[in-house]
Amino acid sequence: MNMKRVYVNEEWCLGCHLCEYNCAFANSGLSDMALALKGKPIYPRIHIEGDEKISYAVSCRHCEDPMCVRSCIAGAISKQDGVVRIDRDRCVGCFTCVLVCPYGALAPGESGAMLKCELCLQNASGEPACVRGCPNKAIVYEERGEAE
Amino acid sequence: MKRYVIIGNCIAAAGCVEGIRSVDPDGAITVVSEETHPAYCRPLISYFLEGRASLDRISYRAPDFYDRAGCTVLYGRRAVAVRPEEKAVELDDGTSLPYDALCVATGSSPFVPSMEGLENVRSKYSFMTLDDAIALDKAVAPESRVFVVGAGMIGLKCAEGLLGRAASVTVCDLADRVLSSVLDFECAALVQRRLEEHGMRFYLGDSVLRFEPDTAYLKSGAVVGFDVLVLAVGIRPNVSLVKDAGGEVGRGIVVDEMMRTSLPGVFAAGDCAQSFDVSSGESRVLAILPNAYMQGHAAGVNMAGGREVFDKGIVMNSIGFFGMHAMTAGSYDGEVYEEKTESSVKRLYTKDGLLKGFMLVGCDERAGIYTSMIRERMPLDSVDFGLMKRGATTAGYCKEKRGKMFGGVV
Ligand SMILES: Cc1cc2nc3c(=O)[nH]c(=O)nc-3n(C[C@H](O)[C@H](O)[C@H](O)COP(=O)(O)OP(=O)(O)OC[C@H]3O[C@@H](n4cnc5c(N)ncnc54)[C@H](O)[C@@H]3O)c2cc1C
Ligand code: SF4
Ligand code: SF4
Numbered sequence: 001m002n003m004k005r006v007y008v009n010e011e012w013c014l015g016c017h018l019c020e021y022n023c024a025f026a027n028s029g030l031s032d033m034a035l036a037l038k039g040k041p042i043y044p045r046i047h048i049e050g051d052e053k054i055s056y057a058v059s060c061r062h063c064e065d066p067m068c069v070r071s072c073i074a075g076a077i078s079k080q081d082g083v084v085r086i087d088r089d090r091c092v093g094c095f096t097c098v099l100v101c102p103y104g105a106l107a108p109g110e111s112g113a114m115l116k117c118e119l120c121l122q123n124a125s126g127e128p129a130c131v132r133g134c135p136n137k138a139i140v141y142e143e144r145g146e147a148e
Numbered sequence: 149m150k151r152y153v154i155i156g157n158c159i160a161a162a163g164c165v166e167g168i169r170s171v172d173p174d175g176a177i178t179v180v181s182e183e184t185h186p187a188y189c190r191p192l193i194s195y196f197l198e199g200r201a202s203l204d205r206i207s208y209r210a211p212d213f214y215d216r217a218g219c220t221v222l223y224g225r226r227a228v229a230v231r232p233e234e235k236a237v238e239l240d241d242g243t244s245l246p247y248d249a250l251c252v253a254t255g256s257s258p259f260v261p262s263m264e265g266l267e268n269v270r271s272k273y274s275f276m277t278l279d280d281a282i283a284l285d286k287a288v289a290p291e292s293r294v295f296v297v298g299a300g301m302i303g304l305k306c307a308e309g310l311l312g313r314a315a316s317v318t319v320c321d322l323a324d325r326v327l328s329s330v331l332d333f334e335c336a337a338l339v340q341r342r343l344e345e346h347g348m349r350f351y352l353g354d355s356v357l358r359f360e361p362d363t364a365y366l367k368s369g370a371v372v373g374f375d376v377l378v379l380a381v382g383i384r385p386n387v388s389l390v391k392d393a394g395g396e397v398g399r400g401i402v403v404d405e406m407m408r409t410s411l412p413g414v415f416a417a418g419d420c421a422q423s424f425d426v427s428s429g430e431s432r433v434l435a436i437l438p439n440a441y442m443q444g445h446a447a448g449v450n451m452a453g454g455r456e457v458f459d460k461g462i463v464m465n466s467i468g469f470f471g472m473h474a475m476t477a478g479s480y481d482g483e484v485y486e487e488k489t490e491s492s493v494k495r496l497y498t499k500d501g502l503l504k505g506f507m508l509v510g511c512d513e514r515a516g517i518y519t520s521m522i523r524e525r526m527p528l529d530s531v532d533f534g535l536m537k538r539g540a541t542t543a544g545y546c547k548e549k550r551g552k553m554f555g556g557v558v
Contacts, residue, residue, distance in 0.1 A: 007555055010547075049543045051535075058542065061555065067516070070163075070445070071438035073191040074201075075208045090205060092195050095466040095473045095515075100438060103553065104514025104540060112471070144555050 003082050003143050006046075006117065006128050008057045012138035013048070015055030019130035019139060020044035023059075026120055026129035043109040045117040046130050057130065057139055059117035060084060060105040068097040068106065068116075076114075083121060088113040150175035152451055153237055153245055155227040155389065156253035157181030158190060159437050160418025160444035162208055164251045165217050167448020167456065175452065177219040178245060180237065182226045185278055186214065191437060193281040197288075197309030206278065227254075230393040232411040249451035252401060252409070252416040253444060254386035256435060260379050265359035272377040275306040284310070287376050291315050295364055295374035297356060299326040301467055303380030307348055308469055317348050318372055320364070324353040330465050330476045335493050335509045342472045385420045385433055398422055400433040405457040407447035415451055417443035427462045427478035427504055427522050434461045460523045466515075475515045478505025478522045485537045496537055501528050514540040 021037060023044040028036035046059035062084045069077045069084060076090035077097060093112035098104075109115040119141075120128045131141045152168055154161045157179050168177060187208040195201035214221050222239070229238040230250065237245045258274040266272070273284050284306075288294060292314045296307045299321035307317045321328070325336035326343070340350060354368045364372045385400040396402040396410040400422030407415045407423075418440035425432045439461050449456035464477035472491075482499025492510030496503060496518070503521045517540040521531075536544035542553065 005555060010550075049541050051543060054543065056550075056554070058554075061553075067438075070441050073437050074189050092192065092200060094191070094468055095475060096438065097516075099464055099466040099475050099477065099515050100519055101514075101516035102520035103542065104517050107514075 004119075004141055005062060005144065006057075006059050006119065006131060007140050007142065007144065009138050009140070010050070010054050010056035012136050013050075013054075013056045014136050014138070015048055015050060016135065017048055018133055018135060019046050019057050020048065022129040022133035023117075026125040027115075027123050029123070041110075043107070043115055045107075045115050047107070049104075058103060058105060059130070061103055062119075067100040067102065071096050071100045077116075083119055084116070085118055085122070086114060086116055088115075150248045150452070151246060152177045152249050152251070153247035154179045154251045154253055155230075155237065156255055156418070156420075157183065157221060158187050158253070158255060158418070159208065159440040160253035160255070160420075160447075161251070162187045162213070163441040163444025164253060164415075164417060164448035164451070165214075165219055167445040167450075167454075168452045169217050169448075170445075171449055171452035171454040177217065178247075179214070179219055179221045180225050180227045180239065180245070181221050181223050183277060183279070184223045186211075186221070188278055189437075190276075190278075191305075193275070193278055194305035194309035196278070196281050197285060197306070198312065203278075227389060230389045230411070230414065232393055232395075232414055235413060248413065250414045251407075251444070251447045251451060252390055252414065252420060253418050253440075253447075254389065255419040255440075256383040256385045258379065259382045259384045261381060263356055263359060268361050269359050269377050270361060271375060272379060275302050275378055275380050276383070281309075284376070284378070288314050289375075292375040293373060294318070294376045294378065295320070295372050296378040296380060297321075297364075298378075298380035298382070299323065299350070299352065300329060300380065300382070301327065301465070302383070303378070304343070304469070305467070306378050306380060308343070311346060311348060314376075318351070318374070319348060320351040320354055320356065320366065320372070322353070322355045326350070326352070327467070327474070330463075330467075331474060331507065331509070332480070335474065335495075335507050338491065338493060338509050339469060339472065339474055342469055346470055383419075383435070385422070385435075387420060390414065390416060398431065402431070403443075405459045406450045406455070407443055407458060408450070415447040417447040423461055424459060425462055425479075426460055426525065428481075432463065434463055436463075436465060438464075462519070462522055464519060472510050473508075475508045475511075475513070476506065477515070477519050478503075480505050480507065487538075498528060498533075502526070503528065503533075516540075517542060 024042040030036040091113040106116045188206045192201040226240040294314045294317045296319045387397040391397045401416040419435040422433045446456040446458040485496040487494040495507045497505040532544040
């Protein structure tokens with residue numbers, strides 16, 4: 001079972017938002033970053049929180065007891081081999097998952113269907129693009145057991 | 149081998165099957181399903197009307213769900229009595245189904261008050277089941293005038309689903325506002341305005357005095373002509389099986405945090421049950437899908453001899469119309485923090501040092517952070533609520549809490 005997760009070290013996070021761009025690009029299906037993102041609103045599945053003092057990247061924790069899976073009114077979210085996946089064709093954009101996720105890890109994309117981190121398993125990146133692109137290695141992809 | 153019986157076959161039942169199987173891979177599970185469909189996403193029946201959810205997409209679980217879980221489903225069968233002393237359920241075909249553990253997951257039924265002349269209206273519908281939606285789908289033509297009685301979640305969702313495909317959709321409710329059980333006047337007005345912009349018409353604070361076959365005469369004097377009538381006045385939990393067997397019922401079937409009813413070996417879950425509401429401290433029917441699933445799951449685990457409690461239930465709701473979302477949770481009690489714009493209202497309610505509830509209409513917020521503060525009864529003096537009230541963020545938690553949440557960051 002894949003138990004690797006994306007973890008962030010808030011001491012090292014620069015708050016540069018590069019992970020958001022790398023995420024949006026990896027999930028755009030395009031091969032040119034400028035073409036994919038330039039001048040457009042971006043829809044990343046990871047986002048930076050914090051203030052001037054601290055900052056850190058938040059993405060889905062793939063919870064042991066995922067509230068989103070239990071709550072989705074369309075049966076669109078499921079947990080497979082430890083990874084919480086979303087079938088965006090089934091999502092009706094009702095925001096119930098947003099109402100229950102304790103981490104604020106889901107947000108709607110351009111079509112209104114929800115986006116969440118799927119660990120880049122569903123795109124061509126191969127490994128989480130946020131991790132690969134972090135200039136300060138503040139985001140890591142490793143095994144530490146599941147979040148609460 | 150243990151024998152499990154589940155009465156009802158929707159969200160709570162699916163949760164119950166998954167709960168049982170998480171503990172007992174072998175026991176025999178029989179599901180008594182009055183409806184002839186596999187468990188489906190009941191909230192999606194309005195999306196089906198709108199053409200946004202197809203019949204094959206509306207299923208709650210994969211087509212092989214029952215096979216893989218090793219369940220026998222008795223489609224089109226109705227349970228008519230529970231006999232706890234014999235540990236058996238009597239079905240409408242006269243057969244008796246023995247059980248070691250029983251879950252009553254019968255949901256609720258539409259409540260239709262008596263209204264003068266209603267019996268003469270031929271084209272009238274409820275909006276609770278997929279079959280209701282399929283029948284409405286056939287009945288509504290582009291030239292139809294639709295009249296919906298009830299501006300609660302079910303009535304409005306139905307009205308929204310029909311708006312783009314009927315000549316007119318008119319909604320009437322006794323309450324002075326839409327969604328009166330979850331929204332206050334100001335929030336309701338925002339939602340109503342959005343619906344009116346899309347052509348829906350309202351008679352609020354009004355009621356039907358009498359019907360003629362294609363006309364409703366309202367108390368205000370208004371006269372509404374219609375071709376199709378939808379009655380969505382309210383719902384009642386289906387409690388009779390447990391009540392008639394001598395079990396304790398209030399508005400819903402009374403259960404403890406392990407979803408046990410007062411009858412030995414009999415559990416109940418979902419819209420038919422009433423259970424503890426963390427935000428108000430009262431026992432209530434928490435008739436929403438997430439609670440139905442979680443209660444069903446807890447019931448299943450406990451039926452199979454495991455232990456799972458459902459003790460963090462709260463009333464919450466997320467409903468959207470034409471891109472405007474209303475998210476609400478908890479109880480609207482105590483001091484209010486408020487932010488407003490032309491098209492949005494945000495209200496947080498705090499009392500006794502805890503977040504108790506919120507109303508967010510037209511706001512783009514990570515509301516689940518607030519919901520979890522209510523559920524977990526998180527003391528406000530342990531967080532930076534000054535920061536968190538302005539925008540839901542985990543940055544308001546202390547470093548230790550954040551470390552725990554995000555998995556041992558250094
Ligand atoms: C139009 C609509 C929109 C909704 N929108 C939302 C939403 O946006 N968000 C949300 O959280 N919730 C929503 N809900 C509520 C949600 O659908 C319910 O909370 C949920 O379906 C409850 O699940 P349940 O399994 O407890 O009961 P139900 O889904 O009601 O299922 C009970 C089943 O038991 C069967 N049954 C009853 N008695 C018997 C018997 N004696 N023998 C055999 N079978 C029996 C019934 O036929 C039914 O199929 C909506 C509901 C409707 C109708
Ligand atoms: S979306 Fe939220 S609730 Fe769902 S698994 Fe991810 S962190 Fe957990
Ligand atoms: S917004 Fe989509 S994924 Fe979230 S609960 Fe609704 S249908 Fe499910």
